[in-house]
Amino acid sequence: MHPVEVTLMNAKKVDLATLKDKGFLPLRQENNFSMRLHLIGGRVEAEDLKVIAEAALKYGDGYIHITSRQGIEIPFVKAEDADSIFEEMEEYGLSGGAAGQKVRGVVACQGNTACRHGLINCPELAGKIDEKYFGTCAPKKFKIAVTGCPAACLKPQENDFGIMGTVRPEIVEENCVSCGLCVKTCKMDALFLEADKLQIDRNKCILCGECISACRKAAIRAKKTGYTVFVGGKVGRNPRAGTKLLELAEEEELFSVLEKTLAYYREFGLEGERFGALLDRLGFEKYREACLD
Numbered sequence: 001m002h003p004v005e006v007t008l009m010n011a012k013k014v015d016l017a018t019l020k021d022k023g024f025l026p027l028r029q030e031n032n033f034s035m036r037l038h039l040i041g042g043r044v045e046a047e048d049l050k051v052i053a054e055a056a057l058k059y060g061d062g063y064i065h066i067t068s069r070q071g072i073e074i075p076f077v078k079a080e081d082a083d084s085i086f087e088e089m090e091e092y093g094l095s096g097g098a099a100g101q102k103v104r105g106v107v108a109c110q111g112n113t114a115c116r117h118g119l120i121n122c123p124e125l126a127g128k129i130d131e132k133y134f135g136t137c138a139p140k141k142f143k144i145a146v147t148g149c150p151a152a153c154l155k156p157q158e159n160d161f162g163i164m165g166t167v168r169p170e171i172v173e174e175n176c177v178s179c180g181l182c183v184k185t186c187k188m189d190a191l192f193l194e195a196d197k198l199q200i201d202r203n204k205c206i207l208c209g210e211c212i213s214a215c216r217k218a219a220i221r222a223k224k225t226g227y228t229v230f231v232g233g234k235v236g237r238n239p240r241a242g243t244k245l246l247e248l249a250e251e252e253e254l255f256s257v258l259e260k261t262l263a264y265y266r267e268f269g270l271e272g273e274r275f276g277a278l279l280d281r282l283g284f285e286k287y288r289e290a291c292l293d
Helices: 016-023 046-059 079-091 122-133 181-185 211-216 251-268 275-282 283-293
Strands: 005-007 013-015 024-026 032-036 072-078 145-146 161-169 191-194 199-202 220-231 243-249
Touching: 013 016, 016 024, 046 072, 046 079, 046 211, 072 079, 072 251, 122 145, 122 251, 161 199, 161 211, 161 243, 161 251, 181 191, 181 211, 181 251, 211 220, 220 251, 220 275, 243 251, 243 283, 275 283
Parallel strands: 145 161
Antiparallel strands: 005 013, 024 032, 032 072, 161 220, 191 199, 220 243
16 A cells, blocks of 8 residues: 655655654645654753744744643644754754554653652653653554542543552551541541541542641551552543553552553554453453453
8 A cells, every 4th residue: 555645836745654653743734734742741841942942933833732632733834844843853852742553642740749749750650651662553542641649630541541649548546636637638538537536438538648648647657659550541522431450559560561451452452443442342351351460
């Protein structure tokens, strides 16, 4: 099959597949493309912003577009300028973003590096995942999100593979003075006092750790901090909520499951089939057994 091509006014032919592979997305205006840049967790160095701004002025329409997945695109790049802007971006260490049937750029919040609610180092984890999997092939696009706590700002349940920082609280009875501050703090009503003794309703607890932060007597501590994983989520025309696969997993287990998930997807996914649709077609339990020893 011949690659899809577009003929420019100067009769030069451009391979659309090659452009897309470099992060150029065709616009509705003929001969115009939007260059998607590869970012990890929405982080852009200040000096890089200057370079991107200059490229937008030189090759685009003088502005950049911030995407819904923490990305940057330079719209209205002419096809004949694609190679030039791509090479200039590469010189500054800025490469094109993934498009098509690939693992997309990882989105992430700042986690415990900045947010007072964050339980995990999201930028660091996102970088490790991106380094290993960004741009690798899949039956359809595969989106990964990392969020620092159950507030879920980065919506892990809406991604093919969503990672959430979580912590299991443990009561230190000898330190508790039954003040009730943690009870008032808990938004899930998972804490209560019974005969002046603090209790945790594990069925209601979402592992957010807010009670640990609220306690001034060190009467609640983190028993275990880890990663809760959701799989098969997506939005769009037919949204699907991600299914919880793991809770409080350690990093080694997390990467093992992600590796097995992508292998399962590549082996059993149909061309153009999202991961959630694969789970619905073959059943969640079959996938779970394949990924969890």
